[in-house]
Amino acid sequence: MAELTYRDAVIRGIAQEMTRDPDVVFLGEDVAKAGGVFKATVGLYEQFGPLRVRDTPISEQAILGAAMGAAMTGLKPIAEIMFSDFFAVCFDYIANEFPKSRYMSNGQVKCPLVVRTGNGAGSRFGAQHSQSVENWCMMIPGLKVVAPSNPRDVIGLLAAAVRDPDPVIFLEHKSLYATKGEVPDGEIVDSLGTAKVLRSGKDATICALALMVPRALEAAEKLKAEHGIDCEVVDVRSLVPLDTQTILGSIAKTHRLFTVEENPRLCGWGAEIVSIAADEAFYDFDGPPVRITTPHLPLPAADILEDIVLPTPDRIAETVRRSLGS
Amino acid sequence: MATAKDRAQAKAGSGLNDDIGEQKRLEMYRTQVVIREAEQRAYDLFLQNLVKGTSHLSLGQEAVAAGFAGAMKQGDLSFCTYRGHAHTLARGVPVEKVLGELMQRDNGLMRGKGGSMHLTSVDHGVMGSYAIIGAHLPIACGAAWRAQYKGAKDVSVCFFGDGTTNIGAFHEALNFAAVWKLPVIFVCENNLYMEYTPIGDVTAVPQPAADRASAYGLERILIDGNDADVVYRTAQAAFEKARAGEGPSLIECLTYRYSGHSRADPAKYRPEGELDRWKLRDPIKIYRERLLQFGVAEKIITDIDAQVRKIVDDATEACKAAPPPPLDIITTDVYADGGWAWRN
Known part of the structure; x- marks a missing residue:
């Protein structure tokens, strides 16, 4: 290691x-x-x-x-x-x-x-x-x-x-x-088409990708510490093939879905996941699925501006908290 | 635009045992006739609504395909454009497979999944026909890179039209191939028209490929693309250079497209008399005369004509009788597992 x-x-x-x-x-x-x-x-x-x-x-x-x-x-x-x-x-x-x-x-x-x-x-x-x-x-x-x-x-x-x-x-x-x-030491070979549950939880599923994964994990810790909300964080990892079974399995457990996407909002991968969940897990939901994304904007250069448009741990936590009504 | 050597040989009436020889000449003659007959048949079948979709014919351009295919060895790779029927047939792909694809039947080369613009037969070294202008020049570079890396002696040959010389991928590929000294031959078939517009109207230099060669440190090569012997000899020199590890060649072949750009185009933009003038230099007419000058018996030539006609007739009937592709191939071969699943 x-x-x-x-x-x-x-x-x-x-x-x-x-x-x-x-x-x-x-x-x-x-x-x-x-x-x-x-x-x-x-x-x-x-x-x-x-x-x-x-x-x-x-x-x-x-x-x-x-x-x-x-x-x-x-x-x-x-x-x-x-x-x-x-x-x-x-x-x-x-x-x-x-x-x-x-x-x-x-x-x-x-x-x-x-x-x-x-x-x-x-x-x-x-x-x-x-x-x-x-x-x-x-x-x-x-x-x-x-x-x-x-x-x-x-x-x-x-x-x-x-x-x-x-x-x-x-x-x-x-x-x-x-x-x-x-x-770990030695050869590492993973498999495409597999999502990973990085944090287990019972109150909400947060699906994230790449940079949004550490931010979702940070938000989950904050939600637990400050509001007692216990989130499950799924690292989607592979968009194609897409591991829908891991995601749907998590929704069946938590009954809520949040996606955290860095891409601009229109046609983001989260929309596809929400659509699949609506088709196949509608009756598992206790509330509407929520997409947390970068707004539909070109990205600004200045740090103060760029930091606002990307989903942050605070924005993720606040969105989940409000949505769950805590 | 035959060379002095050609003219001297033709005059002498000998030359059967020259650098090309009778056997190779008969092979290249036959290839040109196969292309002429198959392309003409494709056009006729289109008029009968039996060829579907689009099609881009090489009538009048047969010598380029025959000359290059004649100079290729087994294992050499062809990369074609959507005007690729000729180069596919020239590598020995059966006429029935080509017509079957054009007619969108189950006996087609790709069972109707590709269509006229994407003829591919890996077993014959035809690595695809590419319908996005310029896309296959870098791809041919990659195949040549593999040969270079593996120490293989095969050469990749990339055919394209004059219009391709004005797209970015042409210039990226030429520079890339020259810098990496890749065993690739770029063959521009200048038929004077990019689709409907004369190439001279949209190009900064008179010869769209040859005049660009110096920008990539390459020799300026401009040849008569209607004379299969000229094409063959030029191709051989380029193959020799590539196999010796001396890098790419860019060859501009002057030729003419008898039909319109695609089946939808009656080619009314051409000046009167232009087509007739080019038909005086018809590649098959030139070659038939040369064979006769070299002492080949007329019967041998007419036998080839008759054999090819029968092959094309038989292929046409086989295609008419062939069923359409089965519906279950709609979802096959999207991914390497044979299927199309993108999720679990």
């Missing part, structure tokens, strides 16, 4: 998979010699050499297209798109090419690749370097989408993503890179 940062977990996760399988290769902007703009790939170039860890030009379409061509013909590429906002300049691959090639070819074409990207707010970078784009990806049939909230999950889910035969979008949260967590 060692304490590791989320950033170092990314390095360890990639290294674990590159050590295991020589067909795993890694490409992106500034990822090799410079070790990544977030320093999340430091040492990989030195460890695995210039044939397997490759710097690219600022050409996001070339990066994702090359990853796809390599994946189709037998490699297992990991491609980095520096900021998830840049998905917008290479979205053809994410929306049209990766996820549809297998279907359109009647199963002939395979696309086993991982796109890692820095997602989310908190760095005061403004509206084009801070977005949470999980909902851009979740809506596309044929993709898988995961977003770890802690170092152990970074390694385990990254390993699962690399070993998965489908294209996986792997969303790393920029504001989590410096956070620490306990990580």
Whole structure:
């Protein structure tokens, strides 16, 4: 067992998979010699050499297209798109090419690749370097989408993503890179499509993803300490495949549902979960499900403004408290 | 635009045992006839409402497909655009499979799940036909990267039209391939029109691909795309370069599209007489004359014509008799587990 940062977990996760399988290769902007703009790939170039860890030009379409061509013909590429906002300049691959090639070819074409990207707010970078784009990806049939909230999950889910035969979008949260967590020694392999109950409780279910997970946990402790409200916190982890059984199981126990989403409100993943719960668990509810989201806004840069728009532990706790009428 | 060597050889009436040889020439002739007959049949079947959806024909552009396919080895990979029937047929994919897909029958190459614009036959090295302009240039780079990484000797060949040279992915891929010295060949079929607009009206340089080559440190290669021998020889040089680890080539082939952009386009924007002038340089006509000049018996040529006609006739009947795809394939092959489940 060692304490590791989320950033170092990314390095360890990639290294674990590159050590295991020589067909795993890694490409992106500034990822090799410079070790990544977030320093999340430091040492990989030195460890695995210039044939397997490759710097690219600022050409996001070339990066994702090359990853796809390599994946189709037998490699297992990991491609980095520096900021998830840049998905917008290479979205053809994410929306049209990766996820549809297998279907359109009647199963002939395979696309086993991982796109890692820095997602989310908190760095005061403004509206084009801070977005949470999980909902851009979740809506596309044929993709898988995961977003770890802690170092152990970074390694385990990254390993699962690399070993998965489908294209996986792997969303790393920029504001989590410096956070620490306990990580067991040895190989870690998790499974996609599994949510985790991180805190057990009986009064309300709070579903959260990535940076919103530690905030939901903090809110839960506050609610317990200050109001005696006992919340269950579910780390959704994987949007596609979606572990609805864990979420519905928790609702059956607590009878209330809150989602905490960093993405702007419209078409956020929480809306899908609420919709599923309404269809399949309506009579389990003691009150309406509530979505706690970033408002439907571009993100402002200034710290005082950005801090207001993202869901905070205080906003989560206050929303739950009011909703439960305590 | 035949080379001096071609002209000298043709005049001499020998050349059967030159660098191309009779067997390869007959193979490339046959490929061109297969494409011509199958594409013409696709058009006829469209008029009978038996080809559904859209289709983009390569009538008039057969020599590019035949010349490159002639120079490919087994294991080389083709990446095509939505105008991909020709390149798919040129790799030996059966006519019935192609027409079946165009007619959206269960015997189609992808059982009707892809359609005309997405012909794919991995077993034949046809790694897909891509309907988003430019998308497949970076993908071909990736396949070439795999070959480079694995030390394999296969080459990826990426075919596209003149219009593609104005999209960002073209420029990203050319730079990427040149910097990484990838074994990939980019083949621009300049048929003078991006969809409905003359390419010259929307491009800053006269030759949309060749005039861009220097920006990526590549040789300027502009050839007669209606002469399969010229295409074949140019392709061979590019394959040799790629297999030797010397990086990519960009080849602009001048040719002409006899039909409109797609089935919906009567091509009324073309100046009068342009089509007729190009038909004087019809690739199959050129090649038939060359074979005769080289002393190939006319009977051999007409036998090929008849065999191909019968293959296309038989394929047409087989497709007409084939059932539509079964409904249960709607939800197959979304994910690698064979299904479409996104939740538990």
